[in-house]
Amino acid sequence: xxxxxxxxxxxxxxxxxxxxxxxxxxxxxxxxxxxxxxxxxxxxxxxxxxxxxxxxxxxxxxxxxxxxxxxxxxxxxxxxxxxxxxxxxxxxxxxxxxxxxxxxxxxxxxxxxxxxxxxxxxxxxxxxxxxxxxxxxxxxxxxxxxxxxxxxxxxxxxxxxxxxxxxxxxxxxxxxxxxxxxxxxxxxxxxxxxxxxxxxxxxxxxxxxxxxxxxxxxxxxxxxxxxxxxxxxxxxxxxxxxxxxxxxxxxxxxxxxxxxxxxxxxxxxxxxxxxxxxxxxxxxxxxxxxxxxxxxxxxxxxxxxxxxxxxxxxxxxxxxxxxxxxxxxxxxxxxxxxxxxxxxxxxxxxxxxxxxxxxxxxxxxxxxxxxxxxxxxxxxxxxxxxxxxxxxxxxxxxxxxxxxxxxxxxxxxxxxxxxxxxxxxxxxxxxxxxxxxxxxxxxxxxxxxxxxxxxxxxxxxxxxxxxxxxxxxxxxxxxxxxxxxxxxxxxxxxxxxxxxxxxxxxxxxxxxxxxxxxxxxxxxxxxxxxxxxxxxxxxxxxxxxxxxxxxxxxxxxxxxxxxxxxxxxxxx
Numbered sequence: 001x002x003x004x005x006x007x008x009x010x011x012x013x014x015x016x017x018x019x020x021x022x023x024x025x026x027x028x029x030x031x032x033x034x035x036x037x038x039x040x041x042x043x044x045x046x047x048x049x050x051x052x053x054x055x056x057x058x059x060x061x062x063x064x065x066x067x068x069x070x071x072x073x074x075x076x077x078x079x080x081x082x083x084x085x086x087x088x089x090x091x092x093x094x095x096x097x098x099x100x101x102x103x104x105x106x107x108x109x110x111x112x113x114x115x116x117x118x119x120x121x122x123x124x125x126x127x128x129x130x131x132x133x134x135x136x137x138x139x140x141x142x143x144x145x146x147x148x149x150x151x152x153x154x155x156x157x158x159x160x161x162x163x164x165x166x167x168x169x170x171x172x173x174x175x176x177x178x179x180x181x182x183x184x185x186x187x188x189x190x191x192x193x194x195x196x197x198x199x200x201x202x203x204x205x206x207x208x209x210x211x212x213x214x215x216x217x218x219x220x221x222x223x224x225x226x227x228x229x230x231x232x233x234x235x236x237x238x239x240x241x242x243x244x245x246x247x248x249x250x251x252x253x254x255x256x257x258x259x260x261x262x263x264x265x266x267x268x269x270x271x272x273x274x275x276x277x278x279x280x281x282x283x284x285x286x287x288x289x290x291x292x293x294x295x296x297x298x299x300x301x302x303x304x305x306x307x308x309x310x311x312x313x314x315x316x317x318x319x320x321x322x323x324x325x326x327x328x329x330x331x332x333x334x335x336x337x338x339x340x341x342x343x344x345x346x347x348x349x350x351x352x353x354x355x356x357x358x359x360x361x362x363x364x365x366x367x368x369x370x371x372x373x374x375x376x377x378x379x380x381x382x383x384x385x386x387x388x389x390x391x392x393x394x395x396x397x398x399x400x401x402x403x404x405x406x407x408x409x410x411x412x413x414x415x416x417x418x419x420x421x422x423x424x425x426x427x428x429x430x431x432x433x434x435x436x437x438x439x440x441x442x443x444x445x446x447x448x449x450x451x452x453x454x455x456x457x458x459x460x461x462x463x464x465x466x467x468x469x470x471x472x473x474x475x476x477x478x479x480x481x482x483x484x485x486x487x488x489x490x491x492x493x494x495x496x497x498x499x500x501x502x503x504x505x506x507x508x509x510x511x512x513x514x515x516x517x518x519x520x521x522x523x524x525x526x527x528x529x530x531x532x533x534x535x536x537x538x539x540x541x542x543x544x545x546x547x548x549x550x551x552x553x554x555x556x557x558x559x560x561x562x563x564x565x566x567x568x569x570x571x572x
Contacts, residue, residue, distance in 0.1 A: 041349045043379060045444040046386040048292065048321045048354030050093035051086060051363055052147065055116045055129075056100045060360040062129075065119030072126050075117065079129075080136055085364050087140040089371060090379035092450065095209050095294070095356065096133055098146040099195060102153040102160020102179075106130040106203070110195050112163055121159040134204055141428070141451035143385055145207030145253065146199045150192050150235070152212050153179040180216055183231040184223065189238040197242040200250055204425075206474070207251035208243050209294070210236070214257065214277030228278040233289075240289045249425050249474035251388065253292040255323060256281045258299060259307045260314070266306045285316045288390050292318060294356050298325025300340050305347065312353055317389045321354035326362045326370060338368035345378060354386075382450045384430065387476035396420060396427060396471040396479040399455075404467055404484055407497065407565060410548065411459040411467075415482065418471045425474035428453055432481065433464035441468055441481045454527070458548060496564030498551055503542040505551075505566055510534065516553035520560065523549065544568055 054060040061079055066072040086094065098105055103114035103121065106128055115121035117129050130146070137144040153161040153172065161179035165172045171191065173182045181188050196208050214232060215221065221228055240252050257273040260281060273279040273295070284290045295311055297304055311320045324341055328334040348355050357363040363371055400416040418427055431449040432439045439446055449457065451472065471479040499506045510516060519532040519539050532539045534553060546568050552560045 040378060041346060043381045043383060043444050044349065044352075045384060045442065045447065047349065047383040048093055048319055048356070048385055049089075049091045049379060049383060050095055050294070050321060050354065050356035051091055051360045052095045052323070052356060052358045053082070053097065053360045055097040055105055055114070058116050062117055066117050066125035066127065067119060069126075075125070075129075076127075076132060079133060082360065082364060083136050083140055083142070085371070086360075087142065089363075089375035090382045091142065092383055092385055093143045093145065093206075093356070094133070094137055095145050095147045096130070097149070098130055098199060099148040099150075100154075100160070101149060101158065102164050104195075106199070108195070108198060110191075110198060112159055114160075130199075130203055138204070138451075138453060141382070141449060141453075143206035143251075143451075145209040145251065146196075146203070146205050147209045147211055148192075148196060148199075149211045150213045151181050151183065151216065153181065155179070175216055175219060180219075183215060183228070183235060189235040192235055193238040193242045196239045197246065200243045200246050205250060207253055207292070208239065210239065210252075210254040213254050214273070214279050217276070225275065225278055229274075229280045232278050233280055233283060236284055236289050247425060248391065249388070249393075251291040253290060253294060253321075254279075254281070254284070255294045255296050258295045258297040258323070259303075260295075260310060263306055263310055266302055268307070269303075282314050282316075285314070285318045290318055291388050292321055294321045294323050296325075296358070297322040298328065298358065300336070300344075304344060308344075308348065308353070309351070312351055319354060319386055319389075321356050322348060323356045323358050326357045326367065327359060329368050329370065330362065338370050338373065341370060342373055342378075345374075381444050382447050383444065384447070384450050384472070384478070385476055387478075391475055393424065393473065393475045393477055394420075395477055396473050398479040399429065399469050399471055399482045402467060402469050402482050402484050407548075408567070409460070411462060412456070412565075413459060413467050413469075414456040415469045417455050418479070427471050427473060429455065430470045430472055430478065431457065432468045432470075433459070433462065433466065434468075435465050437466045438483045439466050439468035439481065441470060456550075498564045498566045500541060500566055500568060502546075502568055502570035503540070505539045505541045507534070507537050507539055508563060509537055516555045516561070518554040519563075520552040520554050521549045521566070522552065523547075541566075541568060546570060 061082060062075045063078060064071060064074055066075045100114045102111055104111050105114055105117055112122045113124055117125035134144045153164060155161060155177055156174055156179045161172065168187065171182055171185045171187055172179050199205060200208065213236060215228055243250050243252060256279045257271060257277045259268040259272045261272045261274040262268050270276065273281050281293060297308060308322050324344055326341055328336045329338060329341065345355055366372055397418045397420055399418055402413065402415040404411055404413045413431065428451040430447065431452060432441045432446040433448050434440060434446045467484045468481040470481045516534050519534050520528055521530045521544060523529050529549060530544055548565065548567050551563045551566050553563055554560045
């Protein structure tokens with residue numbers, strides 16, 4: 001075993017001493033495992049707040065099979081409901097299990113469909129769950145990372161293992177009743193990297209998240225641990241090379257065993273990344289093979305805090321996001337109190353780290369009130385994912401001409417897109433609001449929307465006076481803010497509200513100054529909802545859903561003018 005050098009030992013000792021002071025001044029004491037903090041740390045502007053969304057066996061999602069048009073919509077609606085709950089709790093990162101056990105949840109040239117979505121292994125559910133999940137996450141300003149289980153292939157006779165054994169028999173090893181990819185085989189790295197490349201090439205993901213990127217627990221090594229670590233590192237390096245060559249902004253991350261190695265004063269009790277799993281995670285961080293790590297820290301007390309500090313002290317500036325074992329709160333597991341997890345969240349935030357819940361169901365089901373605590377007390381504001389470290393990227397240009405109008409208590413905020421939005425994977429926007437001018441965009445409490453995809457939004461039930469917008473690129477780098485120029489809210493009398501009875505809309509008469517052929521109805525995000533013929537002074541809106549829309553005229557030359565706004569509401 002490689003012992004930490006004396007400098008590392010001293011650093012770890014100082015870190016643990018600092019942590020002890022943090023716990024004491026946060027209202028915790030060593031003996032108070034179930035203690036609660038006197039006050040919660042102020043939510044930061046940048047923080048990774050993640051969940052693992054498990055698809056194997058439908059543990060987190062889906063809970064129903066997609067076998068018809070109706071059941072497809074039911075399965076989609078279930079995911080939408082989960083994402084809405086996560087969004088309300090200001091979670092900003094979803095780790096979606098995409099490759100399971102030699103099977104996947106998207107159409108692949110490498111591996112067959114997993115049965116979690118269709119109910120039948122090898123059969124398509126009739127839609128692309130990965131694509132749908134990405135779109136829905138991005139609508140809510142959340143990142144989606146494709147969670148790839150790397151080495152295990154499941155039962156020897158299961159579809160995933162059988163299909164790989166048929167194509168690559170020498171690459172698969174049987175251990176017990178299960179099959180595994182052999183990390184030492186020359187083709188293993190290229191095979192797993194090919195899957196990650198396929199996902200990165202075909203989907204607008206935000207990250208590749210590697211799970212079980214280690215030797216199995218009961219694997220009988222016939223090589224040195226040094227060589228075993230080199231084999232795993234070779235796989236990580238090849239995946240990183242192929243992913244970054246396509247889209248360098250896609251974050252590389254992994255979920256290593258929760259303790260890197262024994263510490264000077266604390267034993268890992270034989271379960272650690274470096275020696276047991278042959279995961280040389282510090283090397284991966286140092287060499288930039290990882291942008292984030294999510295160590296599986298499903299422990300408590302002195303098996304959690306010193307090891308969390310150790311990860312953070314040796315992160316080489318990368319983001320450390322400890323995984324929290326919220327499933328241990330279940331009475332069927334260890335029956336932990338919620339305060340154990342809440343305490344860990346508080347300390348991690350105080351040390352500048354993020355956190356990830358394993359797994360989603362235990363969080364979203366509000367087990368022992370954890371969801372309520374997170375949504376109502378801990379994550380009181382949205383947070384941006386921290387910018388990626390070590391990349392020579394650009395700062396986006398700032399948006400232009402932010403404007404705001406108020407109609408019936410709704411603030412309609414619009415701005416112009418930046419010109420470089422197509423570079424490096426596209427652009428998103430962050431919206432801030434404050435009662436003081438100019439809006440302080442470094443104050444987390446002023447952040448309203450993170451990674452918003454459009455350039456127009458309606459803000460309901462909000463009474464801040466001033467708005468500001470920044471552009472952000474896929475690396476997380478943010479532009480200078482554009483501050484609201486017109487700070488006087490306009491009354492409804494200044495806005496053209498087109499009258500309607502819920503079924504027919506009244507239009508201005510066409511003439512020389514209004515030569516148009518069509519009417520466009522656009523949502524608050526600027527998406528065209530309907531195109532109607534402009535034939536007279538009325539238009540049929542009976543098929544348009546209730547809501548608030550912008551109304552534009554459009555002629556055959558593509559020129560459009562805004563006619564006003566319409567609120568569609570039908571008496572029931």
